[in-house]
Amino acid sequence: MPMELEPVDRDLLDGAFGAASAHAMALLIRYGEVFGAERFISVNSAHIDGCLYHGPSSIDFVRRFVDLGGRVRVPTTLNVAAVDVVHPGWHQGPSELLSEQALLTALHEELGCVATLTCAPYQRMLRPRIGEHIAWAESNAIAFANSVLGARTDRYGDFTDLCAALTGRVPYVGLHRTENRRATLVVHVPSVEDTGLARDLYFAAMGYVLGSRSTDHVPVMIGLPADASEDELKALGACAASAGAIALFHAVGITPEAETLAHATGNSDADLIEITFSPDDLRAAVRSLCPLREGEEVAALCLGTPHYSISEFESLARVVEGRRAAAGVEVYVSTSREIAAHVEEAPNLAPVLAFGAHLVVDTCTYLAPVVRETTGAIVTNSGKWAHYGPGNLRRRVGLMSLEDCVRSAETGRVVRK
Structure with a gap:
């Protein structure tokens, strides 16, 4: 089924918003076709991971949009860089990386990106609301936005994230869609006391085990401490994203899309799988790390x-x-x-x-x-x-x-x- 383009999408593609946005939209259409998208939706913000220097291609890609006169169309922040340019004397890697990273950051700023240079954009004052569509990259930020804030972002990687920022549009696929956010894996978890772990180790280990055992699922946890803080959920999500590319998790009674188990699963028990983590599972994760x-x-x-x-x-x-x-x-x-x-x-x-x-x-x-x-x-x-x-x-x-x-x-x- 061909993708349906709205008038704004056609205007973007035809250059009504400039050559840079047209180029970005053409790339996004190809991206959407790969995922079988039927249409595009608007996003309210973007967080860019392609600002971390990986080699000449990092600069080449963003410079193309600068040369085309591009400007981002939604508020856009930058993820971490490859080096701390504020304290160059601490850097123990190749010296040329400092200038290359500084150039890459400056090019993104020319496009209108804000050089926040943090992997935790959700720690800023302005945060996306529940149900708000965004285009965020950086694995832990994606997990936090989806899970803890209840915003909606798919996994945006290098370069796709910048295209989304330059157009304000993304394919309506993945975790933007309600049906893909429903939990398909119920995970019964032990209490902190049962594991005997310090609380920070508990949340790190929980995320690590969750990521390794939730492949291809959206998990919902039952039994996570009701007083879990945002920082603890941040740690859990970061580990889950590292160990298993988890972009969304639910915790009954804690996260916004899991007031109850039925809420998290969309009142559906079709193909629902249940597993249990033991205290030994979490302790083993700590030993392995x-x-x-x-x-x-x-x-x-x-x-x-x-x-x-x-x-x-x-x-x-x-x-x-x-x-x-x-x-x-x-x-x-x-x-x-x-x-x-x-x-x-x-x-x-x-x-x-x-x-x-x-x-x-x-x-x-x-x-x-x-x-x-x-x-x-x-x-x-x-x-x-x-x-x-x-x-x-x-x-x-x-x-x-x-x-x-x-x-x-x-x-x-x-x-x-």
Whole structure:
């Protein structure tokens, strides 16, 4: 069945909104045809992942739209970059990456994108509403927007995201459609107490197991703590997206599309599958993400994947108050420029800096190598960091609770309860 184009789509394609939008629309039509889209819909915002430099093609693609005089048609933010250009002296990778990334960011800004350079755009004041259609890239942001905010975005990857921003239109496919958002997998989960895990480890492990066991399903969890915070759901979603490309999860009584189980499933039990996670499942996930030995030398503590929120900095300040990282142990916390500026000025967050933390902005430390010490382990309480860090950086990495991470950084040796 041929795709139905509305007048605005034809105007975009015919160049009524400029050559750049016409080129972007032509690419989106081909994209929609691949997925069998019947029509297009409008989106209210975009979040771009193609702003992270991967090579010359990253620059070539966006420069084409700049040369065509393009401007984004909806509010558009930028995801993390490949390097923190604010602190170039911390960068341990190829020096030319700094200038290449700066150019790529500048080209996106010429198109009207806002250089937020954060993987957590939902931590800004303006957030999409329930049911609002958006075109977001970055796996954890997609999971958070769909699951925690109840907004609607499909998985937009590099280049498709920018085309959506330049047109304000996307194919009506995937998780934009109500029928594709209904839970098809019911997951019974253990309580935090039953696992014996620290609460941050519980949510990281839950996401990791959920992602690995929910392939090709939209899962709905029963039994997740009713007081789960946004930061905890953020951690869960980031791990689920890393381990299994999960773009939407529901939690009964917690997330907006799961007031009840029937609400999450759309009152349908057709082909509904039920599984149960045991406490051992979650503990095994933690063990797999922490191969470190007790007493092993620690080179660094890395936090903020996804980017740390103000609430997380407040929790960290309470944990590290009156303490100091050991000599030779580097401490990095990744966050947005906005939140970093707040941390540097807020008196109640002074213990974070006094502990020895460096605030990395614009990027994440599992992407951008900043740890100078080449021997020793890296500890983190981020399941996403622990999943990607070893492969990206070729380092020994261990997932531990925040308290154990801080104790390990404080002593310079791996300390685990």
